Amino acid sequence: MKFVDEAQVEVYAGNGGNGCMSFRREKFIPFGGPDGGDGGRGGSIHAEADPNLNTLVDFRYQRMYRARNGEHGRGSDQFGAAGEDMLLRVPVGTLVRDLDSGELLADLAEPGQRVTLARGGQGGLGNLRFKSSTNRAPRQSTPGQPGEQRRLQFELKLLADVGLLGLPNAGKSTFIAAVSNARPKIADYPFTTLHPHLGVVRVAQGRSFVVADIPGLIEGAAEGAGLGHQFLRHLQRTRLLLHLVDVAPPDPDADPVRDVRSVAAELKKYDPELAAKPRWLVLNKIDMVEPSQRAPLIAALRRRLRHKGPVYAISALARQDLEPLLRDIDAALRRGAPGQGAPALDPGDPRFATPETPDGPRDADDAQ
Ligand SMILES: Nc1nc2c(ncn2[C@@H]2O[C@H](COP(=O)(O)OP(=O)(O)OP(=O)(O)O)[C@@H](O)[C@H]2O)c(=O)[nH]1
Ligand SMILES: [Mg+2]
CATH class of the missing domain: 3.40.50.300 (P-loop containing nucleotide triphosphate hydrolases)
Incomplete structure (x- = not known):
């Protein structure tokens, strides 16, 4: 006899944008210096306990969730925008488990309680960041970090209405x-x-x-x-x-x-x-x-x-x-x-x- 509602989902947080390597180049401005901005952070995915829901049935219709990537940094000191976070609403009382490790990540027992399911990747650094008194024309920048990916199991003890x-x-x-x-x-x-x-x-x-x-x-x-x-x-x-x-x-x-x-x-x-x-x-x-x-x-x-x-x-x-x-x-x-x-x-x-x-x-x- 099963009184447990279950759903398995895959969550993909956004990747961080790459940092940019660029130099200011303008007429009449020699040695313009580095102007490559940082990449934006990738969007994270969170879950929140919502008292208006009472089953996990919607997660049987959509199983994959992908947050947006951060934008890459650009020249002219432009930083990439962060990817928007994503919020999954689940019923109060939902248990969140990592499917691969079996680890219990959260017990969302209170209305409004939140947990981060997958963290977005950090944005990379633009070459602007590497400027120093000794290196005035840095050619370094770093790539964005990949977002976390997870396979999760949601579980909810059902009460009949x-x-x-x-x-x-x-x-x-x-x-x-x-x-x-x-x-x-x-x-x-x-x-x-x-x-x-x-x-x-x-x-x-x-x-x-x-x-x-x-x-x-x-x-x-x-x-x-x-x-x-x-x-x-x-x-x-x-x-x-x-x-x-x-x-x-x-x-x-x-x-x-x-x-x-x-x-x-x-x-x-x-x-x-x-x-x-x-x-x-x-x-x-x-x-x-x-x-x-x-x-x-x-x-x-x-x-x-x-x-x-x-x-x-x-x-x-x-x-x-x-x-x-x-x-x-x-x-x-x-x-x-x-x-x-x-x-x-x-x-x-x-x-x-x-x-x-x-x-x-x-x-x-x-x-x-
Ligand atoms: N013609 C007709 N037969 C139905 C209908 N609903 C159920 N039946 C039949 O009635 C019989 C009993 O159906 P069940 O759904 O097993 O009945 P139940 O109330 O669950 O019975 P128990 O579990 O024994 O308490 C089955 O042969 C069904 O096919 C209906 O709307 N029309
Ligand atoms: Mg029956």
Whole structure:
């Protein structure tokens, strides 16, 4: 079970510019003297811990980073400009290791903390520098130093932002496989997933969230039925739960409403605080329902469950209608203050309110 996000990058700091060898040559000025300037320093590469990031996923898209070289010195006393430094933003908590030596270079535990990954090369000296009372026409200059190069490993312990919840076979693993880099085992028998695993969902550059897929939960889990409910502890630090529901269970006696309630009841038995987290209903396998029957089915489930949070209908298998769900998750997570583990979603947010239903039964789903 891997809860560590990793990325390997190569960093190349800029080379220093060469010093220049030059003499002032002007009409009517004999013995003008040396005027070759120094080369500029090459750009260095630094990393900084940024509290707005929570995964290393962007480093899988770009692996090589090159800072600019310093300019060479020139005649007429002109010094070369330094190459600009480069800053890589990484999530707070990132460990930086040298891949070749294995040495730990930094533990960027505090927001704003910085480390230099590769130092730019020093610029060379121009012949101007070698002028002395005894050598008034020095013909020396020095070349710029090469910039440092390194292969690095970034590591980050991941904490899940979003937890998946649902009966066995609801499609939790299919969902995480469709939206993230996780590749869990998927099969049409219950309890395929035996251990929790995490996936990173990349929404846009610099924006991503982490989803936890856990084993299915069944009625009586508190008493040890199925795989029990101990693995629910992996959801305790999440900020949002997605409750996946199979809308077309093969068993003709199955009832999605009863399924939702039994999972909600087990959640409450395990930890009322966990049950009080924002929980969105995700009706999965909507591809199994006739298009004309979809809207009435969703409306009926909403009404019977009196679920106050948002409801989505998707097909994880067909990768259908996943976008709006991912967009809303991203928006909801971003509304919370980043870096604060506490639930940051307001269940009363009108954006997510579903209309109250006058004819709802008393045994309302008490999520939210
Ligand atoms: N038709 C259809 N089948 C789906 C969909 N999503 C998942 N399935 C199927 O449902 C079965 C169970 O999927 P999984 O993703 O393994 O379900 P799970 O919730 O992870 O199950 P456990 O790990 O056992 O708790 C597989 O055969 C999937 O192919 C969907 O959107 N439509
Ligand atoms: Mg699974």
